[in-house]
Amino acid sequence: MSTPEHEDGVLAALRQQARLLVGEVAGPLRRIQISRGDAAVEIEWHGDHNGGPARPAAVPPAAPVTATAPADVPQAMAGPGSGSAVSHSIVSPMVGTFYRAPEPGATPFVAVGDLVEPDRVIGIVEAMKLMNEITAGQAGRVLDVLVDDGQPVEFGQALIALAPA
Amino acid sequence: MSTPEHEDGVLAALRQQARLLVGEVAGPLRRIQISRGDAAVEIEWHGDHNGGPARPAAVPPAAPVTATAPADVPQAMAGPGSGSAVSHSIVSPMVGTFYRAPEPGATPFVAVGDLVEPDRVIGIVEAMKLMNEITAGQAGRVLDVLVDDGQPVEFGQALIALAPA
Amino acid sequence: MFEKVLIANRGEIAVRVARACRELGVRTVAVYSTADSDSAVVRMADEAVRIGPPASRHSYLNAAAIVEAARQTGADAIHPGYGFLSEDADFAEVCADNGLVFIGPDPEVVRAFGDKARARTLMRQAGLPLNAGSAETLASAAAARTVAKEIGYPVIIKSVAGGGGRGMAVVWSPSELADAFARTQMAAQATFGDNRVYLEHYLVHARHVEVQVLCDAYGNGVHLGTRDCSAQRRHQKLVEEGPAPGLSPCTLDAIADAAVRGALAVGYRGAGTFEFLVDETEGFRFIEANCRIQVEHPVTEMITGLDLVHEQLHIAAGVRLRMRQDEVRLRGAAIECRVNAEDPDRGFAPAPGRLDRFRPPGGPFTRVDTHGYPGYLVGPYYDSLLAKVIVWAPDRDLALDRMERALAEFDIAGPGVRTTIPFLRRILDDAAFRKGRYSTGLVDRLVNPPAPRDSRLPHPTT
């Protein structure tokens, strides 16, 4: 039998996988199921995701995405060609603190619904007292901002969910 | 990487499984395949086994029997109800030395092709200087004698392959 | 040294013995029941013989099959491990009759210590302090009442042939005695085929301290220090440690010396354990001796640097004891936790199943003795001991910290599988345990948190 710590570790890993998937695939969630015996995380999205109008009939309804933990952290790196057809994450290129706006109280760099160009700054990651501007990397519409202002972020952590234009 | 001993151990275990299966299922062998990576043993019998005339068309050709090692040792215990439809093993009820005949040079208790009744003595297992007569346990035809005269046998080891009458 | 040793056991101790043999260049024969075909020792031994079905009575207790297996494989000695045939004098005799060395004391010594009443008599003669009690076995409840009245309640009625915590009952007042006497007799008959019982004073807050001894065939004997085994549930040990904490060096020496005296008095040979109860004033009394390697022997190994199974093999092969008492150096502190496949939340019921995950702890001064592995099926046929985690450190405090770390690291999971690890961690966390001030009541206090006590109820420590 696992000690409580280890069991929590499995659950935490599952949750992390779920979180990453949600960040990387985007679209309105229907259901997340996290298991422990034999570790599984199941995520279901609504068929008409992307938050927009219902998708053309030719596209089949979104199937549940299943991942088994522990799995490698998906490397959803920013840059052309790495996004899925449906959505894309802009990830942090470094460990640091994420800021949504150029300074406290200022207007955020981007808001949900914004259309952005590849060189648009979407936020700042502060590391070692240096402010690193993060650009969108590709054109698209902001689906969600996944990290709160002032929160620590890891390398590769999804910051913004983007629907590629 | 396994050390040579361990690899031999796996192979030996596979061979043992194969040997047990062959003993317990009987019939003319077609092919034995023993693997090591991910351990598998595959055994194929000829369709027309039992050593007799071709079987009625109603009985499908014997499918390959596959077992994965390490598996539990099949407990092919003698006795009604435990035999397969096709063949049955008479197994040793104890650790000891198997003798095919009542004394050196004498006629063996049974020969391949013999029809035996349940109380027919098929051999002797000597243990702790006691001679234990082994009976067939059920009626049938002797398909094969699986252990040579004077050889050590383990508990549950198949001695005789029998086609139930 | 022997050429080839047959290991007449299963589980972790069979693995333990196989390791010792291999290190000494001795070939090994494993014997196994059909339930243990995939066991670690079968894989580890040079040869393996299937000796019977799962039921121990027809396999691991089947003397004829084991001796026959030894004959077939040409083994020259048999290591019985603990439990099963390890303290069966008849088996030791059968081995000798068949030209096999039984790795243990002479059959007469095994037989003498197997009879708890006779063991008391012998040790009294050797000058060891005994717990107050009946001089001989008791013929009737009336006889028991007379003795109990003399020595005072509570008393404990024990089966002469008992062992492993079975066949005993604590009696708190005269009115309960007749009933308990009859029950114990009946249980003793059913379990051991011997209904004789005797009676001793029952120490409520006793500590269970034992001494490891080693004796050769030439009248030499040494002790290897003490172990405290007070953390017991229903007389089943859960945690053992050494040296016994919180006792004066003077007391520890006196207990250890008594054990050696007792062993030499009966011509003991091999590794043995002498068990004592120690009261709050550090008074100690002999209770019984075990003629075999003990589950908790690694505690002593960690402290002495010796390999007790090596020593058993050397002694059985006729080698003189390889150390004098003044060469035995005790160093630091060691603890052992028994990880059983039991559910502490459901009365420690066995919780067998397949181990999907099995990752024992490692690192400095951390030892794991186990037959488990990923994919291993913990079956329902045998005792539930799955692994022993043993740690050592220069002092007891650090050893406790190390054990907490090791248990936290142990990752075992499978459908239906539960282990005692969470409960072991509660023991380690207990303030009294931490201070080394605990008695045989510790575990029951943790299992049943204190409530208003009714002294008339059977005490839960029985």
Add this chain to the structure above:
Amino acid sequence: MFEKVLIANRGEIAVRVARACRELGVRTVAVYSTADSDSAVVRMADEAVRIGPPASRHSYLNAAAIVEAARQTGADAIHPGYGFLSEDADFAEVCADNGLVFIGPDPEVVRAFGDKARARTLMRQAGLPLNAGSAETLASAAAARTVAKEIGYPVIIKSVAGGGGRGMAVVWSPSELADAFARTQMAAQATFGDNRVYLEHYLVHARHVEVQVLCDAYGNGVHLGTRDCSAQRRHQKLVEEGPAPGLSPCTLDAIADAAVRGALAVGYRGAGTFEFLVDETEGFRFIEANCRIQVEHPVTEMITGLDLVHEQLHIAAGVRLRMRQDEVRLRGAAIECRVNAEDPDRGFAPAPGRLDRFRPPGGPFTRVDTHGYPGYLVGPYYDSLLAKVIVWAPDRDLALDRMERALAEFDIAGPGVRTTIPFLRRILDDAAFRKGRYSTGLVDRLVNPPAPRDSRLPHPTT
């Protein structure tokens, strides 16, 4: 003691440090690359921060990311393990600048020992015997030839910034010198960004003996005995043992004392290793010092009973050295075997893959430090060390028998996975090794069985 320590490393040493922290009640932060998301230390640590992609340059060598991770998690100290940033003086300075304790010596000491030529100068000043060689770095092949002529061939040209067996070349005759000099300079520039080289006499049948030292921040230092690391392949250690066998106690003491003298002379703090070459007459010369915990530190732990990572943490937290030299007791013999995921039959090429089976050995006096587990994917990104098997015994012979047993027990299998275990067993089996009479030529003799030797060819021991 620290509240929280960030472990700036991966693999078995990260697990090792996490264990030590947990035993001392210190919380841990793991940092990991995307290749190590499922690593043992990530699972074991209290917190984990993903710091970069697989390439070490952007993750485990990424000082900014590591310091940022420490800041985010509120760690108050950083344990660098070995390799990566462990001997990077700039990183030690960055830690200090950010209010983090770097668990290691002062940056100036790290920097001094990182420059092999400067280390030689410092140790000469401290009175340590040095291998004959150039006093300073060499400006040209001509300068090298002058020195080489003076001290005699063979000589070894080494990179000033070298380490881990890289950036060196043995020269057997004057005609080869210019070429080797240019090659080493070039390699040093490419590998370390520093083309400075120096030159020493090359001892053909030398033994590599090192001394473990511990020094506190108050000028106190002790040694914890010697280790022999002569079983090397291309300057990569495969087997280490302690105490160094076959040397007189007098020599061992002299080497150990020299190491402590050298450490105290430069104000060393923490755990460090001083390496020496010992020739056939037991003459010894300092070669270099390592400012970090060593891969083979468990050998010393087994012999002393100390936990070196605990001691590192205590010293870094400002605690005085907890033992005097006369309290350090060396006991028995210990051996470590490095199990690498390499194929000894194909020139020790990395043989990564998923571990379908991974069952490390256990039992008495057997320790395994590993980050492996069943299902673990050994990746191609980092060094191939998969596990360290360490055994202890009262004497060297039994330790060797125990190691043979332990290695035979180690069950590792997976598609494409090969390990050095078969080769390690060949080393243990070698008569010269068994006798404790081996030098740095041992492994090459086993890799390339002796053939008629042409002294003009580059010698295989380089």
